[in-house]
Amino acid sequence: MHMLTPGPVALADPIRLAQSKEMIYHRGPEIKTLIEGIVVAMKKDFNADHVFLVTGSGTAGLEMGWACLTKPTDKALVLTNGTFGDKLAACAKIYCANTQVEKQPLGKGWSHERAKAAIDSSGAQVFGMVYNETSTGVLNDARAICKYAKSKGMVTILDAVSAWASAPLDIKDFGVDFTATASQKAIGAAPGIAIVACTDEALKRAEGIPARTFYLDMKKFKKEMDTFQTPTTPAVSVLYSMKAAIDYINEQGGFDAHRAKHAAAAVKSRKFVESVGFAVYAEPGFYSPSITGFLMEDADGFRKRLREKYNLVTARDFGDLKGKFFRICHLGNFDDAHLDYAFAAIRKELGK
Numbered sequence: 001m002h003m004l005t006p007g008p009v010a011l012a013d014p015i016r017l018a019q020s021k022e023m024i025y026h027r028g029p030e031i032k033t034l035i036e037g038i039v040v041a042m043k044k045d046f047n048a049d050h051v052f053l054v055t056g057s058g059t060a061g062l063e064m065g066w067a068c069l070t071k072p073t074d075k076a077l078v079l080t081n082g083t084f085g086d087k088l089a090a091c092a093k094i095y096c097a098n099t100q101v102e103k104q105p106l107g108k109g110w111s112h113e114r115a116k117a118a119i120d121s122s123g124a125q126v127f128g129m130v131y132n133e134t135s136t137g138v139l140n141d142a143r144a145i146c147k148y149a150k151s152k153g154m155v156t157i158l159d160a161v162s163a164w165a166s167a168p169l170d171i172k173d174f175g176v177d178f179t180a181t182a183s184q185k186a187i188g189a190a191p192g193i194a195i196v197a198c199t200d201e202a203l204k205r206a207e208g209i210p211a212r213t214f215y216l217d218m219k220k221f222k223k224e225m226d227t228f229q230t231p232t233t234p235a236v237s238v239l240y241s242m243k244a245a246i247d248y249i250n251e252q253g254g255f256d257a258h259r260a261k262h263a264a265a266a267v268k269s270r271k272f273v274e275s276v277g278f279a280v281y282a283e284p285g286f287y288s289p290s291i292t293g294f295l296m297e298d299a300d301g302f303r304k305r306l307r308e309k310y311n312l313v314t315a316r317d318f319g320d321l322k323g324k325f326f327r328i329c330h331l332g333n334f335d336d337a338h339l340d341y342a343f344a345a346i347r348k349e350l351g352k
Contacts, residue, residue, distance in 0.1 A: 003313045004342050006134050006162055006291055008184040008191045009332030011241070015189060018244035019237040026233050034239050035228040041246050045255050046179070047170040048197035052221040053242075055235045058161035060216065061180025061194030062088065065157040066095040067213035068206040069178060070126050075100065077124035077154070079110050079145070083135035083318040088128050088159050095212060096126060106320060107136050109286025112144035119149050127154040132163035135318045137282045137291040137327060139167060143174045150175035155205065161185055164195070165255060166262040166290040166331060177202040183238055186262065186290060188332035189245040192238035196221075248333075262289040265330035265339060272343050273328070276352045281325065290331040293317075299326045302349065310345035 003010040024030040035053065042051045054061050070076065076096035078089040081104035093099045102118040104110055110129065119127070127149040131142040142163075146156045158179040160169055165186035171179055178198045184191035198218075206218040220231040249258045269292035270280050278294040280287070296302060300323050306312040317325035328346075330339060 001311050001313060002338060002341055004329045004334065004338065005313060005315045006185070006327070006329045006331055007182065009188055009329075010334070010338075011190060012188065012248055012333040014248055015241050015244045015333070018240040019190060021237075021240050023236060026236060027229070031234075031236065031239075032228040034236075034243055035225070035230070035234075038239065038242050038246065039225065039228065042195060042197065046164070046197035047172050049200040050196075050198050050203055050222060050225070052196040052198075052218070052225055053230060053234060053239070054194040054196060054216065054221070055192060055230070055232070055238075056194050057191070058159075058180055058182030058185070058194050059087070059091075061182070061196045062157070062159055062161075063091055064194075064196055064213070064216040064218060065178040065180065065198075066091050066128075067216055068209065068211045068218040069155055069157065069202060070095045071209055072097065074098075074125040075123060076126040076128060077102070077118060077122040077149075078127075079104075079115055079118070079129040079140075081108055081110060081136070081138060081140070082106060082130070082133035084133055084159060084161070085130045086319075088130055092126070092128055100124060107138065107281050108283050109138050110140040110145060112141060112148055115145045116148065119145075119152055119154070124154060126157065128157040128159070130159040131169070132160070132167060132288050132290060134162045134291055135321065136325075137280075137288040137293040138286045139163070139282075139288045140286065142169075142176075147175035150177070155202070162290055162331065165249075165258060168259065171197055171199065177205075183242050183245075186258070186331055187242065187245045188248070189241040190238050192235040193242060259289070262330060265334065265336075266290070266292060268336075268339060269328050269330055276347055276350055291327050291329050293325055293327040295321075295324055296326050297324065299324055302326060305349055306345055309349070312342055312345050314342075
């Protein structure tokens with residue numbers, strides 16, 4: 001089967017096979033060595049003071065931020081331009097009853113210029129946005145926007161679920177206090193672990209606020225992960241796959257080379273889309289490194305035919321775009337051969 005989906009992604013053989021290793025005790029020395037190898041690498045790439053590995057989806061990691069870094073009386077400002085921005089806003093509203101949501105039209109990106117007025121006038125204490133909007137293939141200017149929100153005294157929470165490891169993310173340079181991604185995205189591991197990266201400043205804030213969660217309490221994670229443990233039983237087999245994924249990336253040149261691979265694939269995908277007569281949906285200047293999408297009639301039927309005739313699995317669409325949007329996903333363990341196979345199948349089915 002050929003998978004070009006936005007997660008879970010196809011697993012390279014060393015990553016897939018790593019999950020078959022013998023089970024280990026989650027309080028023994030072996031698990032500490034395993035977790036340490038993952039956390040040290042991720043702290044370096046995120047430029048983070050703390051990295052927490054949370055058994056759950058990327059959404060669990062994001063909810064940790066809202067549950068631990070906000071007070072019920074806080075006002076939140078959330079920028080959205082797609083399905084996952086809307087989901088982030090919905091999460092924010094649970095923890096901050098006074099949540100202001102600002103929207104860009106689908107396909108349009110958030111820039112500093114477009115976000116500035118909302119940030120200046122909101123009076124919010126907490127700011128949230130999505131870096132890479134998976135539903136439309138738009139990469140927002142998270143660096144400029146979060147830096148500006150941070151300069152205004154806001155706590156910044158960034159959804160980097162489909163962005164980290166495909167797009168640059170130095171959280172201190174970006175002005176990000178708290179971010180989360182997931183094991184099954186650009187790092188190319190199996191699903192089941194949320195990856196949280198945060199600063200000392202964010203942790204200090206969490207220590208001064210009663211957590212409104214039991215499972216996702218940042219203070220508990222800090223205490224345990226200082227000794228490379230987790231508060232509760234982790235998904236051990238997924239951790240094996242994460243360590244194998246990091247090793248696999250390093251064997252191919254490291255995280256910078258991994259991001260360059262995604263950027264090159266995005267250029268190649270955009271050229272392909274245009275070559276078969278479609279327009280890339282994302283606004284120029286805001287192209288995603290991991291997802292290239294375009295409008296087409298009967299997208300659901302087209303996806304079904306690709307799966308049945310070519311064993312090619314692609315991702316469904318969402319919301320207002322449901323049934324009329326097609327996404328080519330270049331995320332994780334793909335290479336040019338995977339893209340070439342997909343492009344040939346799509347071209348043949350289109351008759352172009």
